[in-house]
Amino acid sequence: MARRKVSNPLAFAVLGSLGERPMHPYEISTMLRSRGKDGSIKLNYGSLYSVVTALEKAGFIEAVETVREGNRPERTIYAITAQGRAEFDDWLAELLGTPEKDFSQLEAGLAYLPAFAPDRVAELLEQRAGVLEQEIAKLKGMHDQMRSQQFPEIFWIESDFRVALLRTEVTYARRLAERIRTDDLAGTEFWRRTHELVAELGVQPADLLRDPVKYFGVDFAWLREVPPEAR
Amino acid sequence: MARRKVSNPLAFAVLGSLGERPMHPYEISTMLRSRGKDGSIKLNYGSLYSVVTALEKAGFIEAVETVREGNRPERTIYAITAQGRAEFDDWLAELLGTPEKDFSQLEAGLAYLPAFAPDRVAELLEQRAGVLEQEIAKLKGMHDQMRSQQFPEIFWIESDFRVALLRTEVTYARRLAERIRTDDLAGTEFWRRTHELVAELGVQPADLLRDPVKYFGVDFAWLREVPPEAR
DNA sequence: GAGCGAATACTCGATTTCGAGTAATCGAGA
DNA sequence: TCTCGATTACTCGAAATCGAGTATTCGCTC
Numbered sequence: 001m002a003r004r005k006v007s008n009p010l011a012f013a014v015l016g017s018l019g020e021r022p023m024h025p026y027e028i029s030t031m032l033r034s035r036g037k038d039g040s041i042k043l044n045y046g047s048l049y050s051v052v053t054a055l056e057k058a059g060f061i062e063a064v065e066t067v068r069e070g071n072r073p074e075r076t077i078y079a080i081t082a083q084g085r086a087e088f089d090d091w092l093a094e095l096l097g098t099p100e101k102d103f104s105q106l107e108a109g110l111a112y113l114p115a116f117a118p119d120r121v122a123e124l125l126e127q128r129a130g131v132l133e134q135e136i137a138k139l140k141g142m143h144d145q146m147r148s149q150q151f152p153e154i155f156w157i158e159s160d161f162r163v164a165l166l167r168t169e170v171t172y173a174r175r176l177a178e179r180i181r182t183d184d185l186a187g188t189e190f191w192r193r194t195h196e197l198v199a200e201l202g203v204q205p206a207d208l209l210r211d212p213v214k215y216f217g218v219d220f221a222w223l224r225e226v227p228p229e230a231r
Numbered sequence: 232m233a234r235r236k237v238s239n240p241l242a243f244a245v246l247g248s249l250g251e252r253p254m255h256p257y258e259i260s261t262m263l264r265s266r267g268k269d270g271s272i273k274l275n276y277g278s279l280y281s282v283v284t285a286l287e288k289a290g291f292i293e294a295v296e297t298v299r300e301g302n303r304p305e306r307t308i309y310a311i312t313a314q315g316r317a318e319f320d321d322w323l324a325e326l327l328g329t330p331e332k333d334f335s336q337l338e339a340g341l342a343y344l345p346a347f348a349p350d351r352v353a354e355l356l357e358q359r360a361g362v363l364e365q366e367i368a369k370l371k372g373m374h375d376q377m378r379s380q381q382f383p384e385i386f387w388i389e390s391d392f393r394v395a396l397l398r399t400e401v402t403y404a405r406r407l408a409e410r411i412r413t414d415d416l417a418g419t420e421f422w423r424r425t426h427e428l429v430a431e432l433g434v435q436p437a438d439l440l441r442d443p444v445k446y447f448g449v450d451f452a453w454l455r456e457v458p459p460e461a462r
Numbered sequence: 463g464a465g466c467g468a469a470t471a472c473t474c475g476a477t478t479t480c481g482a483g484t485a486a487t488c489g490a491g492a
Numbered sequence: 493t494c495t496c497g498a499t500t501a502c503t504c505g506a507a508a509t510c511g512a513g514t515a516t517t518c519g520c521t522c
Contacts, residue, residue: 008478009339016343020437026501034461040342042334046480049502054478075501092347095340097355099363102335103273104396108240109326110389111271112247116323124328132330151453152418158341161403165335168399172392187383206251222382230265239508257471277510280472285508306471463522470517478509487500492493 004091005058011051012095013041015060015080015088022064022079025052036142040158052078060084106169114205117195118188122177129173136166190216235322236289242282243326244272246291246311246319253295253310256283267373271389283309291315337400345436348426349419353408360404367397421447 004011017028025048032038055061061084065077080088106128113121139159146156153160179185183192194205197215208215209231212223235242248259256279263269286292292315296308311319337359344352370390377387384391410416414423425436428446439446443454 009334009336012339012343016346019346021435024501030460030500034458037342039332040334040338044480045502046482046504047478050478050480088346092340092343093355095336096347096352097358099359099366099400100336101270102333103240103271104333105240105326105331107271107389107392107396108243109323110392111268112243112323113385113388115247115250115319116327121327124324127328128330135330147417149453149456150417150451151456152421153416154344154418154422157344157407157416158338161338161341161407164399164403165338165396168395169330172395176388176392185384185388186378186381187385190383191385204252220381222380225380225382227265229261237508255471261470275510276472277474277512278508281508281510465522466520468518468520471515473514474512476510478507480505480507482504484503485501488498490496490498492495 004087006051006054006060008047008051009041010043010047011055012088012091013037013043014048014051014055015084015091018061018078018080019085019088022077024075024077025049026075036156036159039162055084058083060087106173114191114194118180118192122180125173125177125180129170129177132166132170132173136163136170139163139166190220235318237282237285237291239278239282240272241274241278242286243319243322244268244274245279245282245286246315246322249292249309249311250316250319253308255306255308256280257306267387267390270393286315289314291318337404345422345425349411349423353411356404356408356411360401360408363397363401363404367394367401370394370397421451 013032014025014028017023017031023031029043029045029048032041032043037043052061056063056078059081061078061080063076064079066074067077116124140163143156143160143163147153176185180188183189193216194208197203197208198205209223212218212220244263245256245259248254248262254262260274260276260279263272263274268274283292287294287309290312292309292311294307295310297305298308347355371394374387374391374394378384407416411419414420424447425439428434428439429436440454443449443451
């Protein structure tokens with residue numbers, strides 16, 4: 001069985017919301033949106049309702065009332081249980097205290113950099129940096145406004161952290177693009193040459209590495225260190 | 232229909248791997264592991280085989296051969312198709328050039344900070360920072376070794392980026408813990424007091440905000456700016 | 463040469479996740 | 493008063509995800 005009975009982060013948000021007061025699912029979703037928490041925790045309706053059902057089955061929340069207004073669908077109001085509070089407590093402690101691997105899309109892309117020619121990569125990275133900068137500016141605008149309203153920082157600290165991550169990404173992307181363009185990145189010449197040869201001779205990159213002396217005029221020491229299964 | 236026919240990042244890695252040469256699925260998995268790409272792209276067997284099937288159905292890869300060695304299960308060897316190459320190309324360009332929102336667990340945790348008392352939060356954040364520092368040290372050790380072998384940096388750049396992200400997280404966590412402890416974070420006193428009152432009086436946090444003058448002796452200007460659905 | 467742990471190469475089915483679709487109501491303007 | 497877009501409140505089924513389980517073989521030691 002999975003570590004948590006309901007492991008979707010949205011379930012964590014549901015527990016957190018119901019910890020404040022009983023609500024019906026749709027109300028949880030609007031509250032999350034209006035507080036901007038949907039920027040930190042992925043919210044979608046399909047997941048919301050299935051997660052609520054799962055939390056109920058696990059005994060973390062319970063239906064306390066169903067009301068019907070006019071001809072609208074019934075709204076079931078849920079409240080958190082004692083086990084639910086314990087689960088939320090444990091979960092928050094884990095989220096804060098125990099880092100678990102996040103997978104970022106840029107990381108995935110970087111893992112396959114050699115597939116593109118250096119200049120193409122540099123261009124794309126600069127494009128990314130530009131978009132991210134706009135995103136940062138937007139967030140900073142919101143922060144300035146909240147700060148000017150004396151709105152306590154704890155209520156939007158996650159967004160501030162987000163800015164820190166985005167800044168790191170922008171800086172990294174810009175810097176990497178620069179290093180690629182100036183051949184400062186160790187091995188860029190080899191990388192560049194590989195793509196030239198592939199374009200000129202129509203061979204596969206793997207062929208080039210099978211006979212480096214022929215194609216590059218040198219034997220790469222590091223090639224000998226690569227275990228066969230990574231070839 | 233989803234933007235991509237097969238959207239799991241592992242599918243991207245499969246396309247990237249088969250772009251080098253034809254392989255059978257298990258071989259892809261061992262190669263990803265030995266190259267450490269499984270640190271950047273989540274790899275698990277269940278997903279691997281279903282993703283390979285989906286890629287085949289979409290025409291991005293095709294079975295070229297099935298071999299059987301001894302009594303072992305048959306291994307089906309797949310190769311990438313022209314459409315598959317186009318898809319990989321498009322996908323990599325998107326991963327690099329177009330940022331898409333990543334959700335980090337710390338961000339999710341920070342979104343619910345007010346639920347814990349300030350000191351508890353500071354403690355957990357410092358615990359997190361400690362663990363992350365070990366992780367960073369491990370990665371840096373690997374990088375030093377690869378650098379000393381002259382192993383081209385493009386082949387492990389994603390891991391270097393990972394270190395940049397982890398560093399940001401450590402710095403942020405340490406700094407935030409410090410700001411909480413020293414009441415430098417705007418609103419920390421209010422936050423601290425809230426938890427004291429909840430502990431002393433046994434009331435709900437929401438009740439305190441319903442009559443701030445009574446509990447805090449002041450009226451919070453920012454409270455009036457909070458729209459009712461965020462209450 | 464028997465025993466055993468690691469590696470090989472998957473399979474399976476139970477959850478989870480998703481997001482488009484639906485259907486009613488409300489409010490603003492023509 | 494009629495219309496039309498936005499909001500409310502959810503449903504549904506297809507697709508994705510997962511990770512534990514299985515069965516074989518290899519290499520090593522005792």
